[in-house]
Amino acid sequence: MNHVTPIRKELGRDFRRFWLAQTTSAVGSQVGDLAVPLLAVVVLHATAVEAGLVGVARWLPFLLLALPLGVFVDRQRRRPVLVIADLARAALLIALVVVAVTGALTLPALLGLIFVIGSFTVAFEVAYQSFLPAVVARDELERANGRLQATASAAQVGGPGLGGWLVQTLTAPWALLAQAVTYVVSAAALLGIRSSEHGPIRERRGALAQLREGLRYVRGDRYLVSLVGFSAIYNLFAQWITVLLLVYAVRELGLTAGHLGLIFSLGAVGAVIGATAAPASARRFGVGPVLVACAGAESLVLAAIPFVDAMWSTPVIVAALVAVFVINGAGTSLSSVVALTLRQLRTPDELLGRVNATVRWISYGVVAIGAGLGGLAGEALGARAGIAVGCVGVALTVVWVAASPLRTVRDAASLALR
Numbered sequence: 001m002n003h004v005t006p007i008r009k010e011l012g013r014d015f016r017r018f019w020l021a022q023t024t025s026a027v028g029s030q031v032g033d034l035a036v037p038l039l040a041v042v043v044l045h046a047t048a049v050e051a052g053l054v055g056v057a058r059w060l061p062f063l064l065l066a067l068p069l070g071v072f073v074d075r076q077r078r079r080p081v082l083v084i085a086d087l088a089r090a091a092l093l094i095a096l097v098v099v100a101v102t103g104a105l106t107l108p109a110l111l112g113l114i115f116v117i118g119s120f121t122v123a124f125e126v127a128y129q130s131f132l133p134a135v136v137a138r139d140e141l142e143r144a145n146g147r148l149q150a151t152a153s154a155a156q157v158g159g160p161g162l163g164g165w166l167v168q169t170l171t172a173p174w175a176l177l178a179q180a181v182t183y184v185v186s187a188a189a190l191l192g193i194r195s196s197e198h199g200p201i202r203e204r205r206g207a208l209a210q211l212r213e214g215l216r217y218v219r220g221d222r223y224l225v226s227l228v229g230f231s232a233i234y235n236l237f238a239q240w241i242t243v244l245l246l247v248y249a250v251r252e253l254g255l256t257a258g259h260l261g262l263i264f265s266l267g268a269v270g271a272v273i274g275a276t277a278a279p280a281s282a283r284r285f286g287v288g289p290v291l292v293a294c295a296g297a298e299s300l301v302l303a304a305i306p307f308v309d310a311m312w313s314t315p316v317i318v319a320a321l322v323a324v325f326v327i328n329g330a331g332t333s334l335s336s337v338v339a340l341t342l343r344q345l346r347t348p349d350e351l352l353g354r355v356n357a358t359v360r361w362i363s364y365g366v367v368a369i370g371a372g373l374g375g376l377a378g379e380a381l382g383a384r385a386g387i388a389v390g391c392v393g394v395a396l397t398v399v400w401v402a403a404s405p406l407r408t409v410r411d412a413a414s415l416a417l418r
Helices: 013-043 048-074 078-101 107-135 138-170 172-191 207-219 222-251 257-267 269-285 287-307 314-345 349-363 365-381 383-394 396-403
Strands: none
Touching: 013 048, 013 078, 013 107, 013 138, 013 172, 013 222, 013 257, 048 078, 048 107, 048 207, 048 222, 048 349, 048 365, 078 107, 078 172, 107 138, 107 314, 107 349, 138 269, 138 314, 207 222, 207 349, 222 257, 222 287, 222 314, 222 349, 222 365, 222 383, 222 396, 257 269, 257 314, 269 287, 269 314, 287 314, 287 383, 287 396, 314 349, 349 365, 365 383, 383 396
16 A cells, blocks of 8 residues: 655745744844843953843843733734834844943943843743744644744854854944844734734733733643743753853853854754754654653753863863753753643633743743852852752753653643643
8 A cells, every 4th residue: 555645735925924033033132142141241341140130131021021911912913012022122232232332331221221122022922922823723833833943943053153253253232233133124024924813802801810810721731830840940040050151161261252152053053953853753752751851951961061171172162062052952942842832732822822921931030030049159159160050950850841741741732722
């Protein structure tokens, strides 16, 4: 008997525009992720605690604003929220560049601008994941998420390298102009989408009642609770490590912005591989085993960082850190695709904004806490020892996932709402 492989249809023009918006935004974010901390460390000579405060300012909006913005997004059409968030972030980055090149930048001014930019990022993130089901059918979400994550991972290959090069040749402030341009391109692509969204359901209840409904929905679903715990534990301690890694790399290992860009760019090859392999891996091995394996890979490999020594030659240091981030990137990227698909399948459309906001509130909110704790640990123990403590904490991710109901899930479709 001949077996005919079914031909899968393309995801459509609107998805391609959505994909372009996400890609350009991701590249810009990668440039900013490297340029902003280096702006603090190199230009403002930030200490470990001050570097931690930069991380807090970036992620604190998720802790403070994700829940109310989730209610707001569910009361609006989501595309206008995305466009406004992109344009606002572009304008604020241009303002940051102007303040920096005129010599007027101070740490409080940097923290304030980062916080406001982060606030619009929260709105974008909540609306972005809630808008995707309006662009593609639910049975295509896993494939669409795989492409989006693969592209975001590919941006991690080029973004940090571009950011490192821009910082080294043009200085950190001018590097941020590239990020502003990508947000403008993203807004233009989103404006070209023609898919019609369902209008928001008119609610007589107040915002607080709707907010509580989203929280109750997540709390009442054991799979969503497990996914939130997975990302929350990992993100807290991974940010702890990341804050101190930049200080350790520049001040103790003697690496430049170019070296760091190269490390993160080459390391992100693993993220591309992980995102690309996510749908096939979940089908072949099962969702549960894949998530457990990813938790182990992305968490435990970070324990190698404190063993990287300044006595090594620069090429060896760079190669060792690249290897760490290749493995880490593959695990985080693959698990992100699977987790996002599960969350979208488990949530009714009218609750997606609030559920995504609840997840972002917890899983990204703890990043602000991790940045602050990491900075304090680095100040008290030194960057290297502080990283080692963070590595012990991040290993708890494996324990959580292995003990959760996620480990028994074979097929993502089995968790879809009926």
